[in-house]
Amino acid sequence: MRLEDRITRRRQRGGTRRRLVRDLSALDPTAHPDEPTGRGPTLERILDHLDPIFDGDLPPNAHIYGPKGAGKSAVVTTLFEHLSRVVPSQQSVIYTTTRTAGAPTTSFAYIDARDASTEFALLHATLDALSEESIPSQGVGVEALRDRLARRVSYDERAVVAVDHVGEPETYEAMTAIEALEAVSPNFSVLTVGRTPLDGETAERIQSVSVPKYERHSLVDILVARASDGVARNALTHEVTSNVAAWADGDAHDALSALYGATTLAATDGADTIGAEYVDAGMDAVPEDGCSLGRVFALPDSRHHVLRAFVELDDEDTASVSAATEAIASTPTVSLSEATIRRVLYELSDLGIVRRVSERDSTDGPGRPATRPIPNFSTLAFRGLIDTNH
DNA sequence: AATCCACCGGAATTTAGGGCAC
């Protein structure tokens, strides 16, 4: 959290009333702190790879991979933010006579493929990140985007583009991103970030950096640091915190989701500490092999509305996809037709955001038996986050 | 006016299980 934010929050809070929750967003599993904890070696390895830029050269394309919640996004986002500040680029430099003619300059762009999940969107987001002015996102074709982007990096300008979250169900493979940008200009270097290593022959052509899951003690450090900003001092015992870290098995996302959920529960109860009972409930709310909340929140608004209604349904209303569809359709905040809601539920289930389980027991009447749709993420954390962030 | 992408809605297809005839 930035210093001014801290001060602002203090002022808004007014007095020094002792409260359990200081700043819930500090425990947000989808947000990354400015200085990632415990990822020094990874940072170094990525910097090693990017080293040519400090000599004015363009590094080769590369791929970073590691399991969910290993801090990949945290490292890459902060790294690129700092790089674009430290390394001067064409647009931030005021032209002077001292500028060596022809000396290449390098720009940096961080793109989240979840928000840019088509080639069009990828190019658009890249151009947007590299340009001052905003770029129209409609009424212009892919070809026109390529032209503008190529012009942007022509001459002596280079750009390193990080494309995060490649290879997920709603995005594309690393090679797709690399090829899309290579087709625009040879002045691009692409750094893809995903969960899985490259396969087969591409693995030999593209350098890779593997990010291991967090060690237990590193994850504890992260949780302690986040909790110290998020909740009152001593609200979480060390024992409870390390239990969460052990349970999460190196996955910072799951650990934070559990703590976030636990905190919302404790706060609604008016408790003054987050005891084991809350943390257990928080952990229970996080499904095994669940999908990350980042993916959930990257969905379009219409899907958020559906999910928001969906997570409020009781067991009876989620007995089948049809039942859930009906219940969601009767929610006033959802304006989609039943046909679309139904399709959305199937769509989300394809993406792994909703899971469908077949009910063995209740086989009533003819026809194909129903499957019960259930959210594949912590609904507890989802509810808290969607109110504050979305 | 023409072009372009994203989003929606509904139609078309597939499927699992029970009923019925043999």
Added chain:
DNA sequence: GTGCCCTAAATTCCGGTGGATT
């Protein structure tokens, strides 16, 4: 008892529409 057919629900697929821009 076995296998085919029927039903209703589950699941998938595609063409139309909208809003924005040049």
